[in-house]
Amino acid sequence: MPYTYDYPRPALTVDCVVFGLDDQQRLQVLLIQRDNDPFQGQWALPGGFVDMDETIEQAALRELEEETGVKDLFVEQLYTFGNPGRDPRGRVVSVAYFALVNRSRHPVKAASDARKVEWFALNQLPQLAFDHDEILQVARARLRAKVRYQPIGFELLPEHFTLSQLQQLYESVLGLEELNKRNFRTRILKMDILEEVGKQEGVAHRPAKLYRFNKEKYDRLAREKHEDLLRRGVDFEI
Amino acid sequence: MPYTYDYPRPALTVDCVVFGLDDQQRLQVLLIQRDNDPFQGQWALPGGFVDMDETIEQAALRELEEETGVKDLFVEQLYTFGNPGRDPRGRVVSVAYFALVNRSRHPVKAASDARKVEWFALNQLPQLAFDHDEILQVARARLRAKVRYQPIGFELLPEHFTLSQLQQLYESVLGLEELNKRNFRTRILKMDILEEVGKQEGVAHRPAKLYRFNKEKYDRLAREKHEDLLRRGVDFEI
DNA sequence: TCAAAAGTGTTATCATTACACCCATGG
DNA sequence: CCATGGGTGTAATGATAACACTTTTGA
Numbered sequence: 001m002p003y004t005y006d007y008p009r010p011a012l013t014v015d016c017v018v019f020g021l022d023d024q025q026r027l028q029v030l031l032i033q034r035d036n037d038p039f040q041g042q043w044a045l046p047g048g049f050v051d052m053d054e055t056i057e058q059a060a061l062r063e064l065e066e067e068t069g070v071k072d073l074f075v076e077q078l079y080t081f082g083n084p085g086r087d088p089r090g091r092v093v094s095v096a097y098f099a100l101v102n103r104s105r106h107p108v109k110a111a112s113d114a115r116k117v118e119w120f121a122l123n124q125l126p127q128l129a130f131d132h133d134e135i136l137q138v139a140r141a142r143l144r145a146k147v148r149y150q151p152i153g154f155e156l157l158p159e160h161f162t163l164s165q166l167q168q169l170y171e172s173v174l175g176l177e178e179l180n181k182r183n184f185r186t187r188i189l190k191m192d193i194l195e196e197v198g199k200q201e202g203v204a205h206r207p208a209k210l211y212r213f214n215k216e217k218y219d220r221l222a223r224e225k226h227e228d229l230l231r232r233g234v235d236f237e238i
Numbered sequence: 239m240p241y242t243y244d245y246p247r248p249a250l251t252v253d254c255v256v257f258g259l260d261d262q263q264r265l266q267v268l269l270i271q272r273d274n275d276p277f278q279g280q281w282a283l284p285g286g287f288v289d290m291d292e293t294i295e296q297a298a299l300r301e302l303e304e305e306t307g308v309k310d311l312f313v314e315q316l317y318t319f320g321n322p323g324r325d326p327r328g329r330v331v332s333v334a335y336f337a338l339v340n341r342s343r344h345p346v347k348a349a350s351d352a353r354k355v356e357w358f359a360l361n362q363l364p365q366l367a368f369d370h371d372e373i374l375q376v377a378r379a380r381l382r383a384k385v386r387y388q389p390i391g392f393e394l395l396p397e398h399f400t401l402s403q404l405q406q407l408y409e410s411v412l413g414l415e416e417l418n419k420r421n422f423r424t425r426i427l428k429m430d431i432l433e434e435v436g437k438q439e440g441v442a443h444r445p446a447k448l449y450r451f452n453k454e455k456y457d458r459l460a461r462e463k464h465e466d467l468l469r470r471g472v473d474f475e476i
Numbered sequence: 477t478c479a480a481a482a483g484t485g486t487t488a489t490c491a492t493t494a495c496a497c498c499c500a501t502g503g
Numbered sequence: 504c505c506a507t508g509g510g511t512g513t514a515a516t517g518a519t520a521a522c523a524c525t526t527t528t529g530a
Binding site (some may be wrong): 007 | 247318
């Protein structure tokens, strides 16, 4: 049953860039293998067409769950990609979304039609369909920017984590060799948004303290700091 | 001549939030008066439908020029608004763009069909069509965030400006009473991206030095600082 | 007792804030 | 010579960076 309009319209899709961590706090991204043309068999970001009666964000969450089983997560809008020619089927405009997940809380379920779904390390990516490599680059840039003013670690790490894990995560997201341990710790602890919840057990070295993120405290401090920043006015990081 | 598709498609539009300054460095936004239903006669952001053979950004620039005469400017994508129900004509998804202009370099020309085009102070806005008030709120939030890490003043102010004008701009964008003059100046000058280009003349007080923004210097420093920030790693402003 | 990783003390330097003060101009 | 904004000196405080050191565990 066809739909007819006076002027031509692009198709509207969503794509989701979902980041997680492997067991060494290295950043990974969730991809699916396409089972239809174009780009059949190639890896791509999960996504699909927006229905007429859902918000764009709902479409992103729905497609992500249908294709990967990952659900109950917070997504944020990343950017809208719509250059003519980005899709060989015709004009397709795609709103990209971006999410951080704790992999143990968001297990991947192969979709009903047995399409493959996998986590890929960012330095071992397969070739991607469409302009998905560009979308992924934009998402990585956003993540690097975000890490600087929001404690993203807490969405990615398990509930209890050590400061070394948190540091490894920062090193991985920022693509750095090694941050200074002393200063990293001072900085993080000074923020006063972590709670001690015990120690590691059974490790062949001094056991690390385990921490949990205290969200209430963070929200309160974030509000105060926000007002402070406003008061100070400028702070060009250039 | 109708266009037919197998599945229904939303219409795709663009909207432009263009900020400028009045003669006292207070923030203003460029609006047009709608000449068609829906919302005929009401004020709205400039914008319109995306053509099939242009990028979304090109559509934004084209519509802005057609409707307001403002052209040759840099726009950046702001956000995509697509809730069902945001347009009474049916499902319409709009990609919003955001720009800062120096009003003297970008004069407004009434469109051919004599629609009204005007700058409005942000605290004296008329009622806006569609969800354009929401789009404007998002743009203001983006501007407040942007002002903190990029020297936006230089896109908004005339080529030669005084430090007091720059300070007034910051106070206006951030919605603050008064920043500390001493510290504002120290901070701005320490960045070392301004060049002295003379003095005011004919004012009934000590004439202020006039400055110009040195873009080359800024770009160089921005790169260096960027690397520094990476090296430092974390810098949660919370 | 050793390796491995966790965790701490300290100092020099720099940035930020707050407040009071002086300067140049036209009327 | 005064009103008006432009422009400066400075000291106390706090943040940051750099580096070397101590501690706790299992094997």
